[in-house]
Amino acid sequence: MTQRVYNFSAGPAVMPVPVLESIQRDMLALPGVGASILEISHRSGTFVAIAEAAEANLRKLLSISDDYAVLFLQGGSRLQFSMIPMNLLGKGQSADYILTGSWGNDALKEAKKEGETSVAWDGKSTNYDRLPKNGDLKLNPQAAYIHYTSNETIQGVQFKSEPEVGEVPLVCDASSEFLYKPLDVSKYGLLYACAQKNAGPSGVTVVIIRKDLLKRSDPNMPGYLNYQIHADNGSMWNTPPTFGIYVLKLVTDWLLNDVGGLDAMYQRNQDKAKLLYDVLDESNGFYAGHAQREDRSLMNVTFRLPSDELTDQFVGEAKKQSLTDLKGHRSVGGIRASIYNAMPLAGVEKLRDFMVEFKEKNAK
Amino acid sequence: MTQRVYNFSAGPAVMPVPVLESIQRDMLALPGVGASILEISHRSGTFVAIAEAAEANLRKLLSISDDYAVLFLQGGSRLQFSMIPMNLLGKGQSADYILTGSWGNDALKEAKKEGETSVAWDGKSTNYDRLPKNGDLKLNPQAAYIHYTSNETIQGVQFKSEPEVGEVPLVCDASSEFLYKPLDVSKYGLLYACAQKNAGPSGVTVVIIRKDLLKRSDPNMPGYLNYQIHADNGSMWNTPPTFGIYVLKLVTDWLLNDVGGLDAMYQRNQDKAKLLYDVLDESNGFYAGHAQREDRSLMNVTFRLPSDELTDQFVGEAKKQSLTDLKGHRSVGGIRASIYNAMPLAGVEKLRDFMVEFKEKNAK
Numbered sequence: 001m002t003q004r005v006y007n008f009s010a011g012p013a014v015m016p017v018p019v020l021e022s023i024q025r026d027m028l029a030l031p032g033v034g035a036s037i038l039e040i041s042h043r044s045g046t047f048v049a050i051a052e053a054a055e056a057n058l059r060k061l062l063s064i065s066d067d068y069a070v071l072f073l074q075g076g077s078r079l080q081f082s083m084i085p086m087n088l089l090g091k092g093q094s095a096d097y098i099l100t101g102s103w104g105n106d107a108l109k110e111a112k113k114e115g116e117t118s119v120a121w122d123g124k125s126t127n128y129d130r131l132p133k134n135g136d137l138k139l140n141p142q143a144a145y146i147h148y149t150s151n152e153t154i155q156g157v158q159f160k161s162e163p164e165v166g167e168v169p170l171v172c173d174a175s176s177e178f179l180y181k182p183l184d185v186s187k188y189g190l191l192y193a194c195a196q197k198n199a200g201p202s203g204v205t206v207v208i209i210r211k212d213l214l215k216r217s218d219p220n221m222p223g224y225l226n227y228q229i230h231a232d233n234g235s236m237w238n239t240p241p242t243f244g245i246y247v248l249k250l251v252t253d254w255l256l257n258d259v260g261g262l263d264a265m266y267q268r269n270q271d272k273a274k275l276l277y278d279v280l281d282e283s284n285g286f287y288a289g290h291a292q293r294e295d296r297s298l299m300n301v302t303f304r305l306p307s308d309e310l311t312d313q314f315v316g317e318a319k320k321q322s323l324t325d326l327k328g329h330r331s332v333g334g335i336r337a338s339i340y341n342a343m344p345l346a347g348v349e350k351l352r353d354f355m356v357e358f359k360e361k362n363a364k
Numbered sequence: 365m366t367q368r369v370y371n372f373s374a375g376p377a378v379m380p381v382p383v384l385e386s387i388q389r390d391m392l393a394l395p396g397v398g399a400s401i402l403e404i405s406h407r408s409g410t411f412v413a414i415a416e417a418a419e420a421n422l423r424k425l426l427s428i429s430d431d432y433a434v435l436f437l438q439g440g441s442r443l444q445f446s447m448i449p450m451n452l453l454g455k456g457q458s459a460d461y462i463l464t465g466s467w468g469n470d471a472l473k474e475a476k477k478e479g480e481t482s483v484a485w486d487g488k489s490t491n492y493d494r495l496p497k498n499g500d501l502k503l504n505p506q507a508a509y510i511h512y513t514s515n516e517t518i519q520g521v522q523f524k525s526e527p528e529v530g531e532v533p534l535v536c537d538a539s540s541e542f543l544y545k546p547l548d549v550s551k552y553g554l555l556y557a558c559a560q561k562n563a564g565p566s567g568v569t570v571v572i573i574r575k576d577l578l579k580r581s582d583p584n585m586p587g588y589l590n591y592q593i594h595a596d597n598g599s600m601w602n603t604p605p606t607f608g609i610y611v612l613k614l615v616t617d618w619l620l621n622d623v624g625g626l627d628a629m630y631q632r633n634q635d636k637a638k639l640l641y642d643v644l645d646e647s648n649g650f651y652a653g654h655a656q657r658e659d660r661s662l663m664n665v666t667f668r669l670p671s672d673e674l675t676d677q678f679v680g681e682a683k684k685q686s687l688t689d690l691k692g693h694r695s696v697g698g699i700r701a702s703i704y705n706a707m708p709l710a711g712v713e714k715l716r717d718f719m720v721e722f723k724e725k726n727a728k
C-alpha cells in the first residue's frame with residue numbers, strides 16, 4: 001500500500017481505513033454473490049439488504065422513529081436547497097431562513113426562486129463569526145418551515161443545540177456534521193446531509209423527513225424532486241447511487257461496531273477539536289480563530305495567520321509532513337482543518353505538534 | 365478472489381474486470397496522492413485531472429466537437445426526463461416524443477408536467493416490438509425538440525440509425541447503449557445516458573449538449589437543474605459524484621486502450637448478440653424473441669419460453685451454472701439477457717451453450 005497522508009479536506013473527506021479495506025477486499029465480488037457491488041441490480045436481494053441495513057444503522061444510531069422516512073438521494077445538498085421549498089413551501093406561504101454562513105445563503109438563494117422567504121437572522125455584519133441566541137431570531141409563527149445550517153463548513157461555526165422555533169417545522173442542513181454526535185430527530189421536520197463529509201463518498205445525500213410533511217408534495221412536480229415518490233418507493237423510484245449507499249452502510253457499521261455509537265464518537269470529536277483550539281487559545285493571537293469561542297465548530301477549525309506569506313508557508317510545510325488540504329476556503333482565507341469523524345486522533349496530534357513548532361519558529 | 369459469475373443484469377451491470385482491479389488496487393491511496401479517490405476534494409488537482417481525462421476520453425471515443433458541452437450529473441436518467449423539458453421547452457412551444465417502449469413513455473410523463481407535448485409515433489399497439497420507419501413519424505417542424513430512446517432496455521428494440529427529424533434538435537436517451545458503437549454526435553441537440561449500463565456505476569449521468577441550446581435555460585430555474593450552470597462550472601457547481609466520474613474515466617481508458625475504440629467494440633457487440641439471436645432463430649419458436657428481427661437490440665436480448673414454468677426453470681438452472689440475472693422485466697416477462705460492452709464473449713458463449721442444451725432437454 002502507498003503511504004497515506006492525513007487529509008484535512010472539507011469534503012469529500014477522510015474515510016475510516018477499515019471501510020476502505022472492506023471496499024477493497026470485496027471490489028471484484030461480494031462474498032457469496034460473485035459480482036461487484038458496482039455490478040449488481042439495485043432490485044437484487046443483495047442490494048436491497050444493503051440499503052435496508054444502511055437505513056437500519058442510521059435509525060439505530062440516531063434513534064429515528066417510524067414517524068420519519070429516511071431517503072437516499074442524488075444531487076447533493078444543493079439539490080436539497082431547491083427540493084425543500086419545491087416540496088414544503090405552499091402557495092401564499094413564507095419560509096424563514098437563519099443565515100450563519102455561506103451555505104445558508106446559498107440555500108436561501110434557491111428558496112427565493114420558489115416562493116416567499118424571510119431572513120430570521122443574518123450574521124453578515126460580523127462576517128459570520130457567531131451564532132444567534134434564541135431571543136435574536138425574528139420568527140414567523142405561520143412560516144412553512146424554518147431553515148438553518150447546523151455547521152457552516154466554510155466559516156466553522158456550529159450550533160450546540162437546535163434553535164427554538166415552536167411549532168414551525170425545523171429544517172436543518174446538517175451536511176458537515178451529520179453523525180458527529182447523538183441528535184434528537186423528533187425536533188426536526190427535515191434534516192439532510194450530503195454524505196461526503198462524515199457519512200461516505202459524494203453522490204448520495206441522506207434526507208430524514210417527518211412523514212406528515214410528505215403530503216405537501218404536489219403530485220405534478222418533477223418526479224425525481226418529489227419526496228413523497230421517493231418515500232413511497234424506498235428510494236428506488238429510479239436507480240439509486242448503489243455504491244454510495246453501500247459505503248454509507250459500511251461507515252455506519254464502523255460507527256456502531258468499531259467506534260461504539262455516537263456518544264463515543266462525540267467524545268472523540270471533542271477531544272480532537274480541543275487539541276487544536278488549545279493551540280489557538282495559547283498562541284497569543286498568532287493563530288487567530290475565525291469563529292467566536294462559544295460558537296466554534298468541532299468539525300472545521302478555521303483560523304488566520306499574521307500574513308498571507310505565513311499562511312502559504314504553513315500550508316507548504318505541513319504538506320511536506322503529509323498534512324494536506326489545510327488551505328481555507330477562498331471566501332474566508334487562512335487555514336481550515338476539517339477533522340471529521342474519520343480523522344484519527346493521531347492525525348490531529350501531528351497537526352497540533354506541527355502548529356506549535358511552526359509558531360515557535362515564526363512568531364515574532 | 366471469490367469466483368465471479370456471468371451477470372446479465374440490465375443495470376447496474378457487468379463491469380470490465382481490469383477496471384475493477386484498478387479500483388481495488390488504488391482504493392486505499394491513489395499513487396502519489398496518499399488518499400483514496402473517495403477522500404479527495406473535487407477541487408484538488410488530482411480529481412480535476414481525472415474529470416478532465418474522463419471528458420477527454422469521451423470526446424475522443426465519440427469525436428465530440430467543441431460545439432458540445434459534456435456534463436457529469438447526478439439524479440439518473442429520470443432526472444433528465446424532467447431537466448430536458450425544464451431547460452429546453454419554452455413557453456408556448458411543444459416537444460415531440462417517439463414512443464418505442466417503457467422508458468420513452470416515462471420520459472413523456474415528466475415532459476407533460478412541464479409543457480405541451482405531442483406523440484410523433486407510438487408502438488403500443490404491437491406491444492413495443494418494433495420501431496417506426498422515417499415516413500411513419502408525425503413531426504412538428506416547430507417543435508422545441510424531438511425525444512427518442514435509442515435502445516429500449518425493457519423491450520429490447522434498438523434504432524440502427526437516428527430518426528430523420530430535419531432542423532428540430534434531436535434529444536436522445538442513450539442510457540442502455542451509450543458507447544456500444546461510434547456515433548455522429550453532430551446529429552444531436554442533446555444525448556444523455558446514466559452510466560450504470562455501459563459506462564460505469566450508478567450515480568453519474570453523462571449529458572452531451574449542443575452549446576447553443578444552453579441559452580434556453582432560464583436563470584430563475586432551480587440551480588441544480590440548470591444545464592447552463594453546470595456547463596459554466598465544468599460540472600463542479602456543487603460536489604460531483606467523484607467516484608462515478610473516476611470509474612467512467614477507467615472504463616473509457618479500457619475502451620480506448622484495451623478494446624481499441626468503438627469500431628472494435630461494435631464488432632464485439634455484433635458478434636456476441638449474433639450468438640444468442642442465432643439460437644432464437646434456429647429454435648423453431650421454442651425461444652420466441654420479443655422484438656421484430658430488424659429492430660432487435662444488441663444490448664438487451666428479450667425472449668419468451670413456451671410457459672412460465674419453463675421460464676422459471678430456465679432462470680433457476682442457469683443460475684446453477686453461474687449465469688445470473690436473466691429474468692425479464694416484469695412488464696414484458698420471459699427472459700432478458702443484457703450483454704453490454706463489458707460482458708465477455710465467454711459469458712455469452714456459455715449462455716448460448718446453456719440455451720441450446722436447455723432447449724434440447726425441454727422442447728417437445
Ligand SMILES: Cc1ncc(COP(=O)(O)O)c(C=O)c1O
Pocket residue numbers: 011075076077078079103149151152153173174175176194602603604
Ligand atoms: C453545509 C453544507 N451544505 C451544503 C453543501 C453542498 O453540498 P453539495 O456539494 O453536495 O451540493 C456543503 C458542501 O459541499 C456543505 O458543507
Ligand SMILES: Cc1ncc(COP(=O)(O)O)c(C=O)c1O
Pocket residue numbers: 238239240375439440441442443467513515516517518537538539540558
Ligand atoms: C433507457 C433508459 N432510460 C432511463 C433509465 C432510468 O435511469 P435511472 O434509473 O438512472 O433514472 C433506464 C434504466 O434504468 C433506461 O434503461
Ligand SMILES: [Mg+2]
Pocket residue numbers: 010011012196603
Ligand atoms: Mg463538498
Ligand SMILES: [Mg+2]
Pocket residue numbers: 085086087089090091114115
Ligand atoms: Mg411551491
Ligand SMILES: [Mg+2]
Pocket residue numbers: 239374375376560
Ligand atoms: Mg437501471
Ligand SMILES: [Mg+2]
Pocket residue numbers: 449450451453454455478479
Ligand atoms: Mg419551461
